[in-house]
Amino acid sequence: MVGSTIPRRAFGRFLRSIREQAGATLLTAGLEIDTSKQTILRLEDGLPTKVSTPQLKSLLDMYSVTPAVRAEVLELWEELKQQAKVAKLQGVSTGWWQAYSRQYAPYFNHYLRLEAVADHLTSHQLVFIPGILQTPAYRRSLIENALPNLPEIDVSSRLELAARRQERLADNTFRVDALLSEAVLRHRIGGPAVTREQLQRLQEAGAQDNISIRVVPFNAGTHSGYSVDSFSMLEFPPLASRLVEPPVVYVEGSEGALYLEHAEVIARFRQAVVSMKRVALSENDTHDLVSSIAKEYAP
Incomplete structure (x- = not known):
């Protein structure tokens, strides 16, 4: 299983x-x-x-x-x-994502396994909306920009994979904390209409009890988030045995990914999260900022 x-x-x-x-x-x-x-x-x-x-x-x-x-x-x-x-x-000895294995890099298979059983995801993003919160149009724009010659059938499969991942958001036992640089909101991925739809989706997601979305504004000043790249931290529920599974930090780059598990490394990332939360807008103020920027893209 x-x-x-x-x-x-x-x-x-x-x-x-x-x-x-x-x-x-x-x-x-x-x-x-x-x-x-x-x-x-x-x-x-x-x-x-x-x-x-x-x-x-x-x-x-x-x-x-x-x-x-x-x-x-x-x-x-x-x-x-x-x-x-x-x-x-x-018949569940492999994850559902195996059916889409042609559509992602080999190193991402491990991430999908971990995300499927995690009960808490903290995502810090400097450039893009976290994948688990992306709209199909926003995701399509990223795919087509990175792989302009990808056949439509493969694009559709990648969008299906993203949609399957997002099914976890309906589970209230799965918590998501998204810490986004203000730049993430202002990058016009896919053009004004796509960006506006994506920002509206963020507002909807932020209204869920198990999802927290907070923006680190440009005027936040110095904080520990500047010392780390975009990352996802996955945490896991208690096991039936006395064993404890520690968190995993996932950092993806253009040529591969890192899975970081050492206690001292996790501690540094936790400190970065604490520092960013200290200067980030509240959830309500984030909602207002997202709404304001979305209006800039109105037709």
Whole structure:
């Protein structure tokens, strides 16, 4: 099931900590169970592997874990295996976005998996409206500008993918905090009519209880947001086990993307969010500014 992404990643993180405490390398762990270090890395990254239960037990022997830790690892492992079986029977062992895999870069597949199970998205944008809040016309303009020769069938598929992502906004347990530079509102993506429609969509979205949209105005002064690029921070609900899945910061560039997870890095991004919220307009004042700019694009 799609939701198994988070428990699997938490399990992998747990297993990595055990290996590191034992002083074992990826290479030595792989040799212990007659597999590659890449397989061990995939296991610890929470990605599907062909590692068997006997192989996992051999790893635990190598790591010289205590009986209590061994029992905990194997119990979590059995839970993951049961989840995988149920997902396969239900036909949801892969995410719905896999049907659109031709329409996005390989690195974005991981983001879609994380977004599907996150319960809080914080999006800081300097140039564009966050993807999850874009109108079809706004999105189309971005696609056609980046890929002017893309066939219409592929453009339509990308718009369908965006629409499917936006279905999560109807779930009140999924919170969105959007922090937008004022520049985002003033970029005329697709021309006046498209921009006006997009700004009106922002106003509608901001009226939802689970969505907060705040603008950092040009006259806000110095704040920590200047030290970071556009980014998305994904946070996750508690797991049934004692394991905790930490937030992930996603930073996308023209040639690829970064997934940042180290605690000190996350702390810096959290501080940037706090700093930007300190100088951002309130939700009501943001609504008024968006409305005012939208009127500038009236026919």
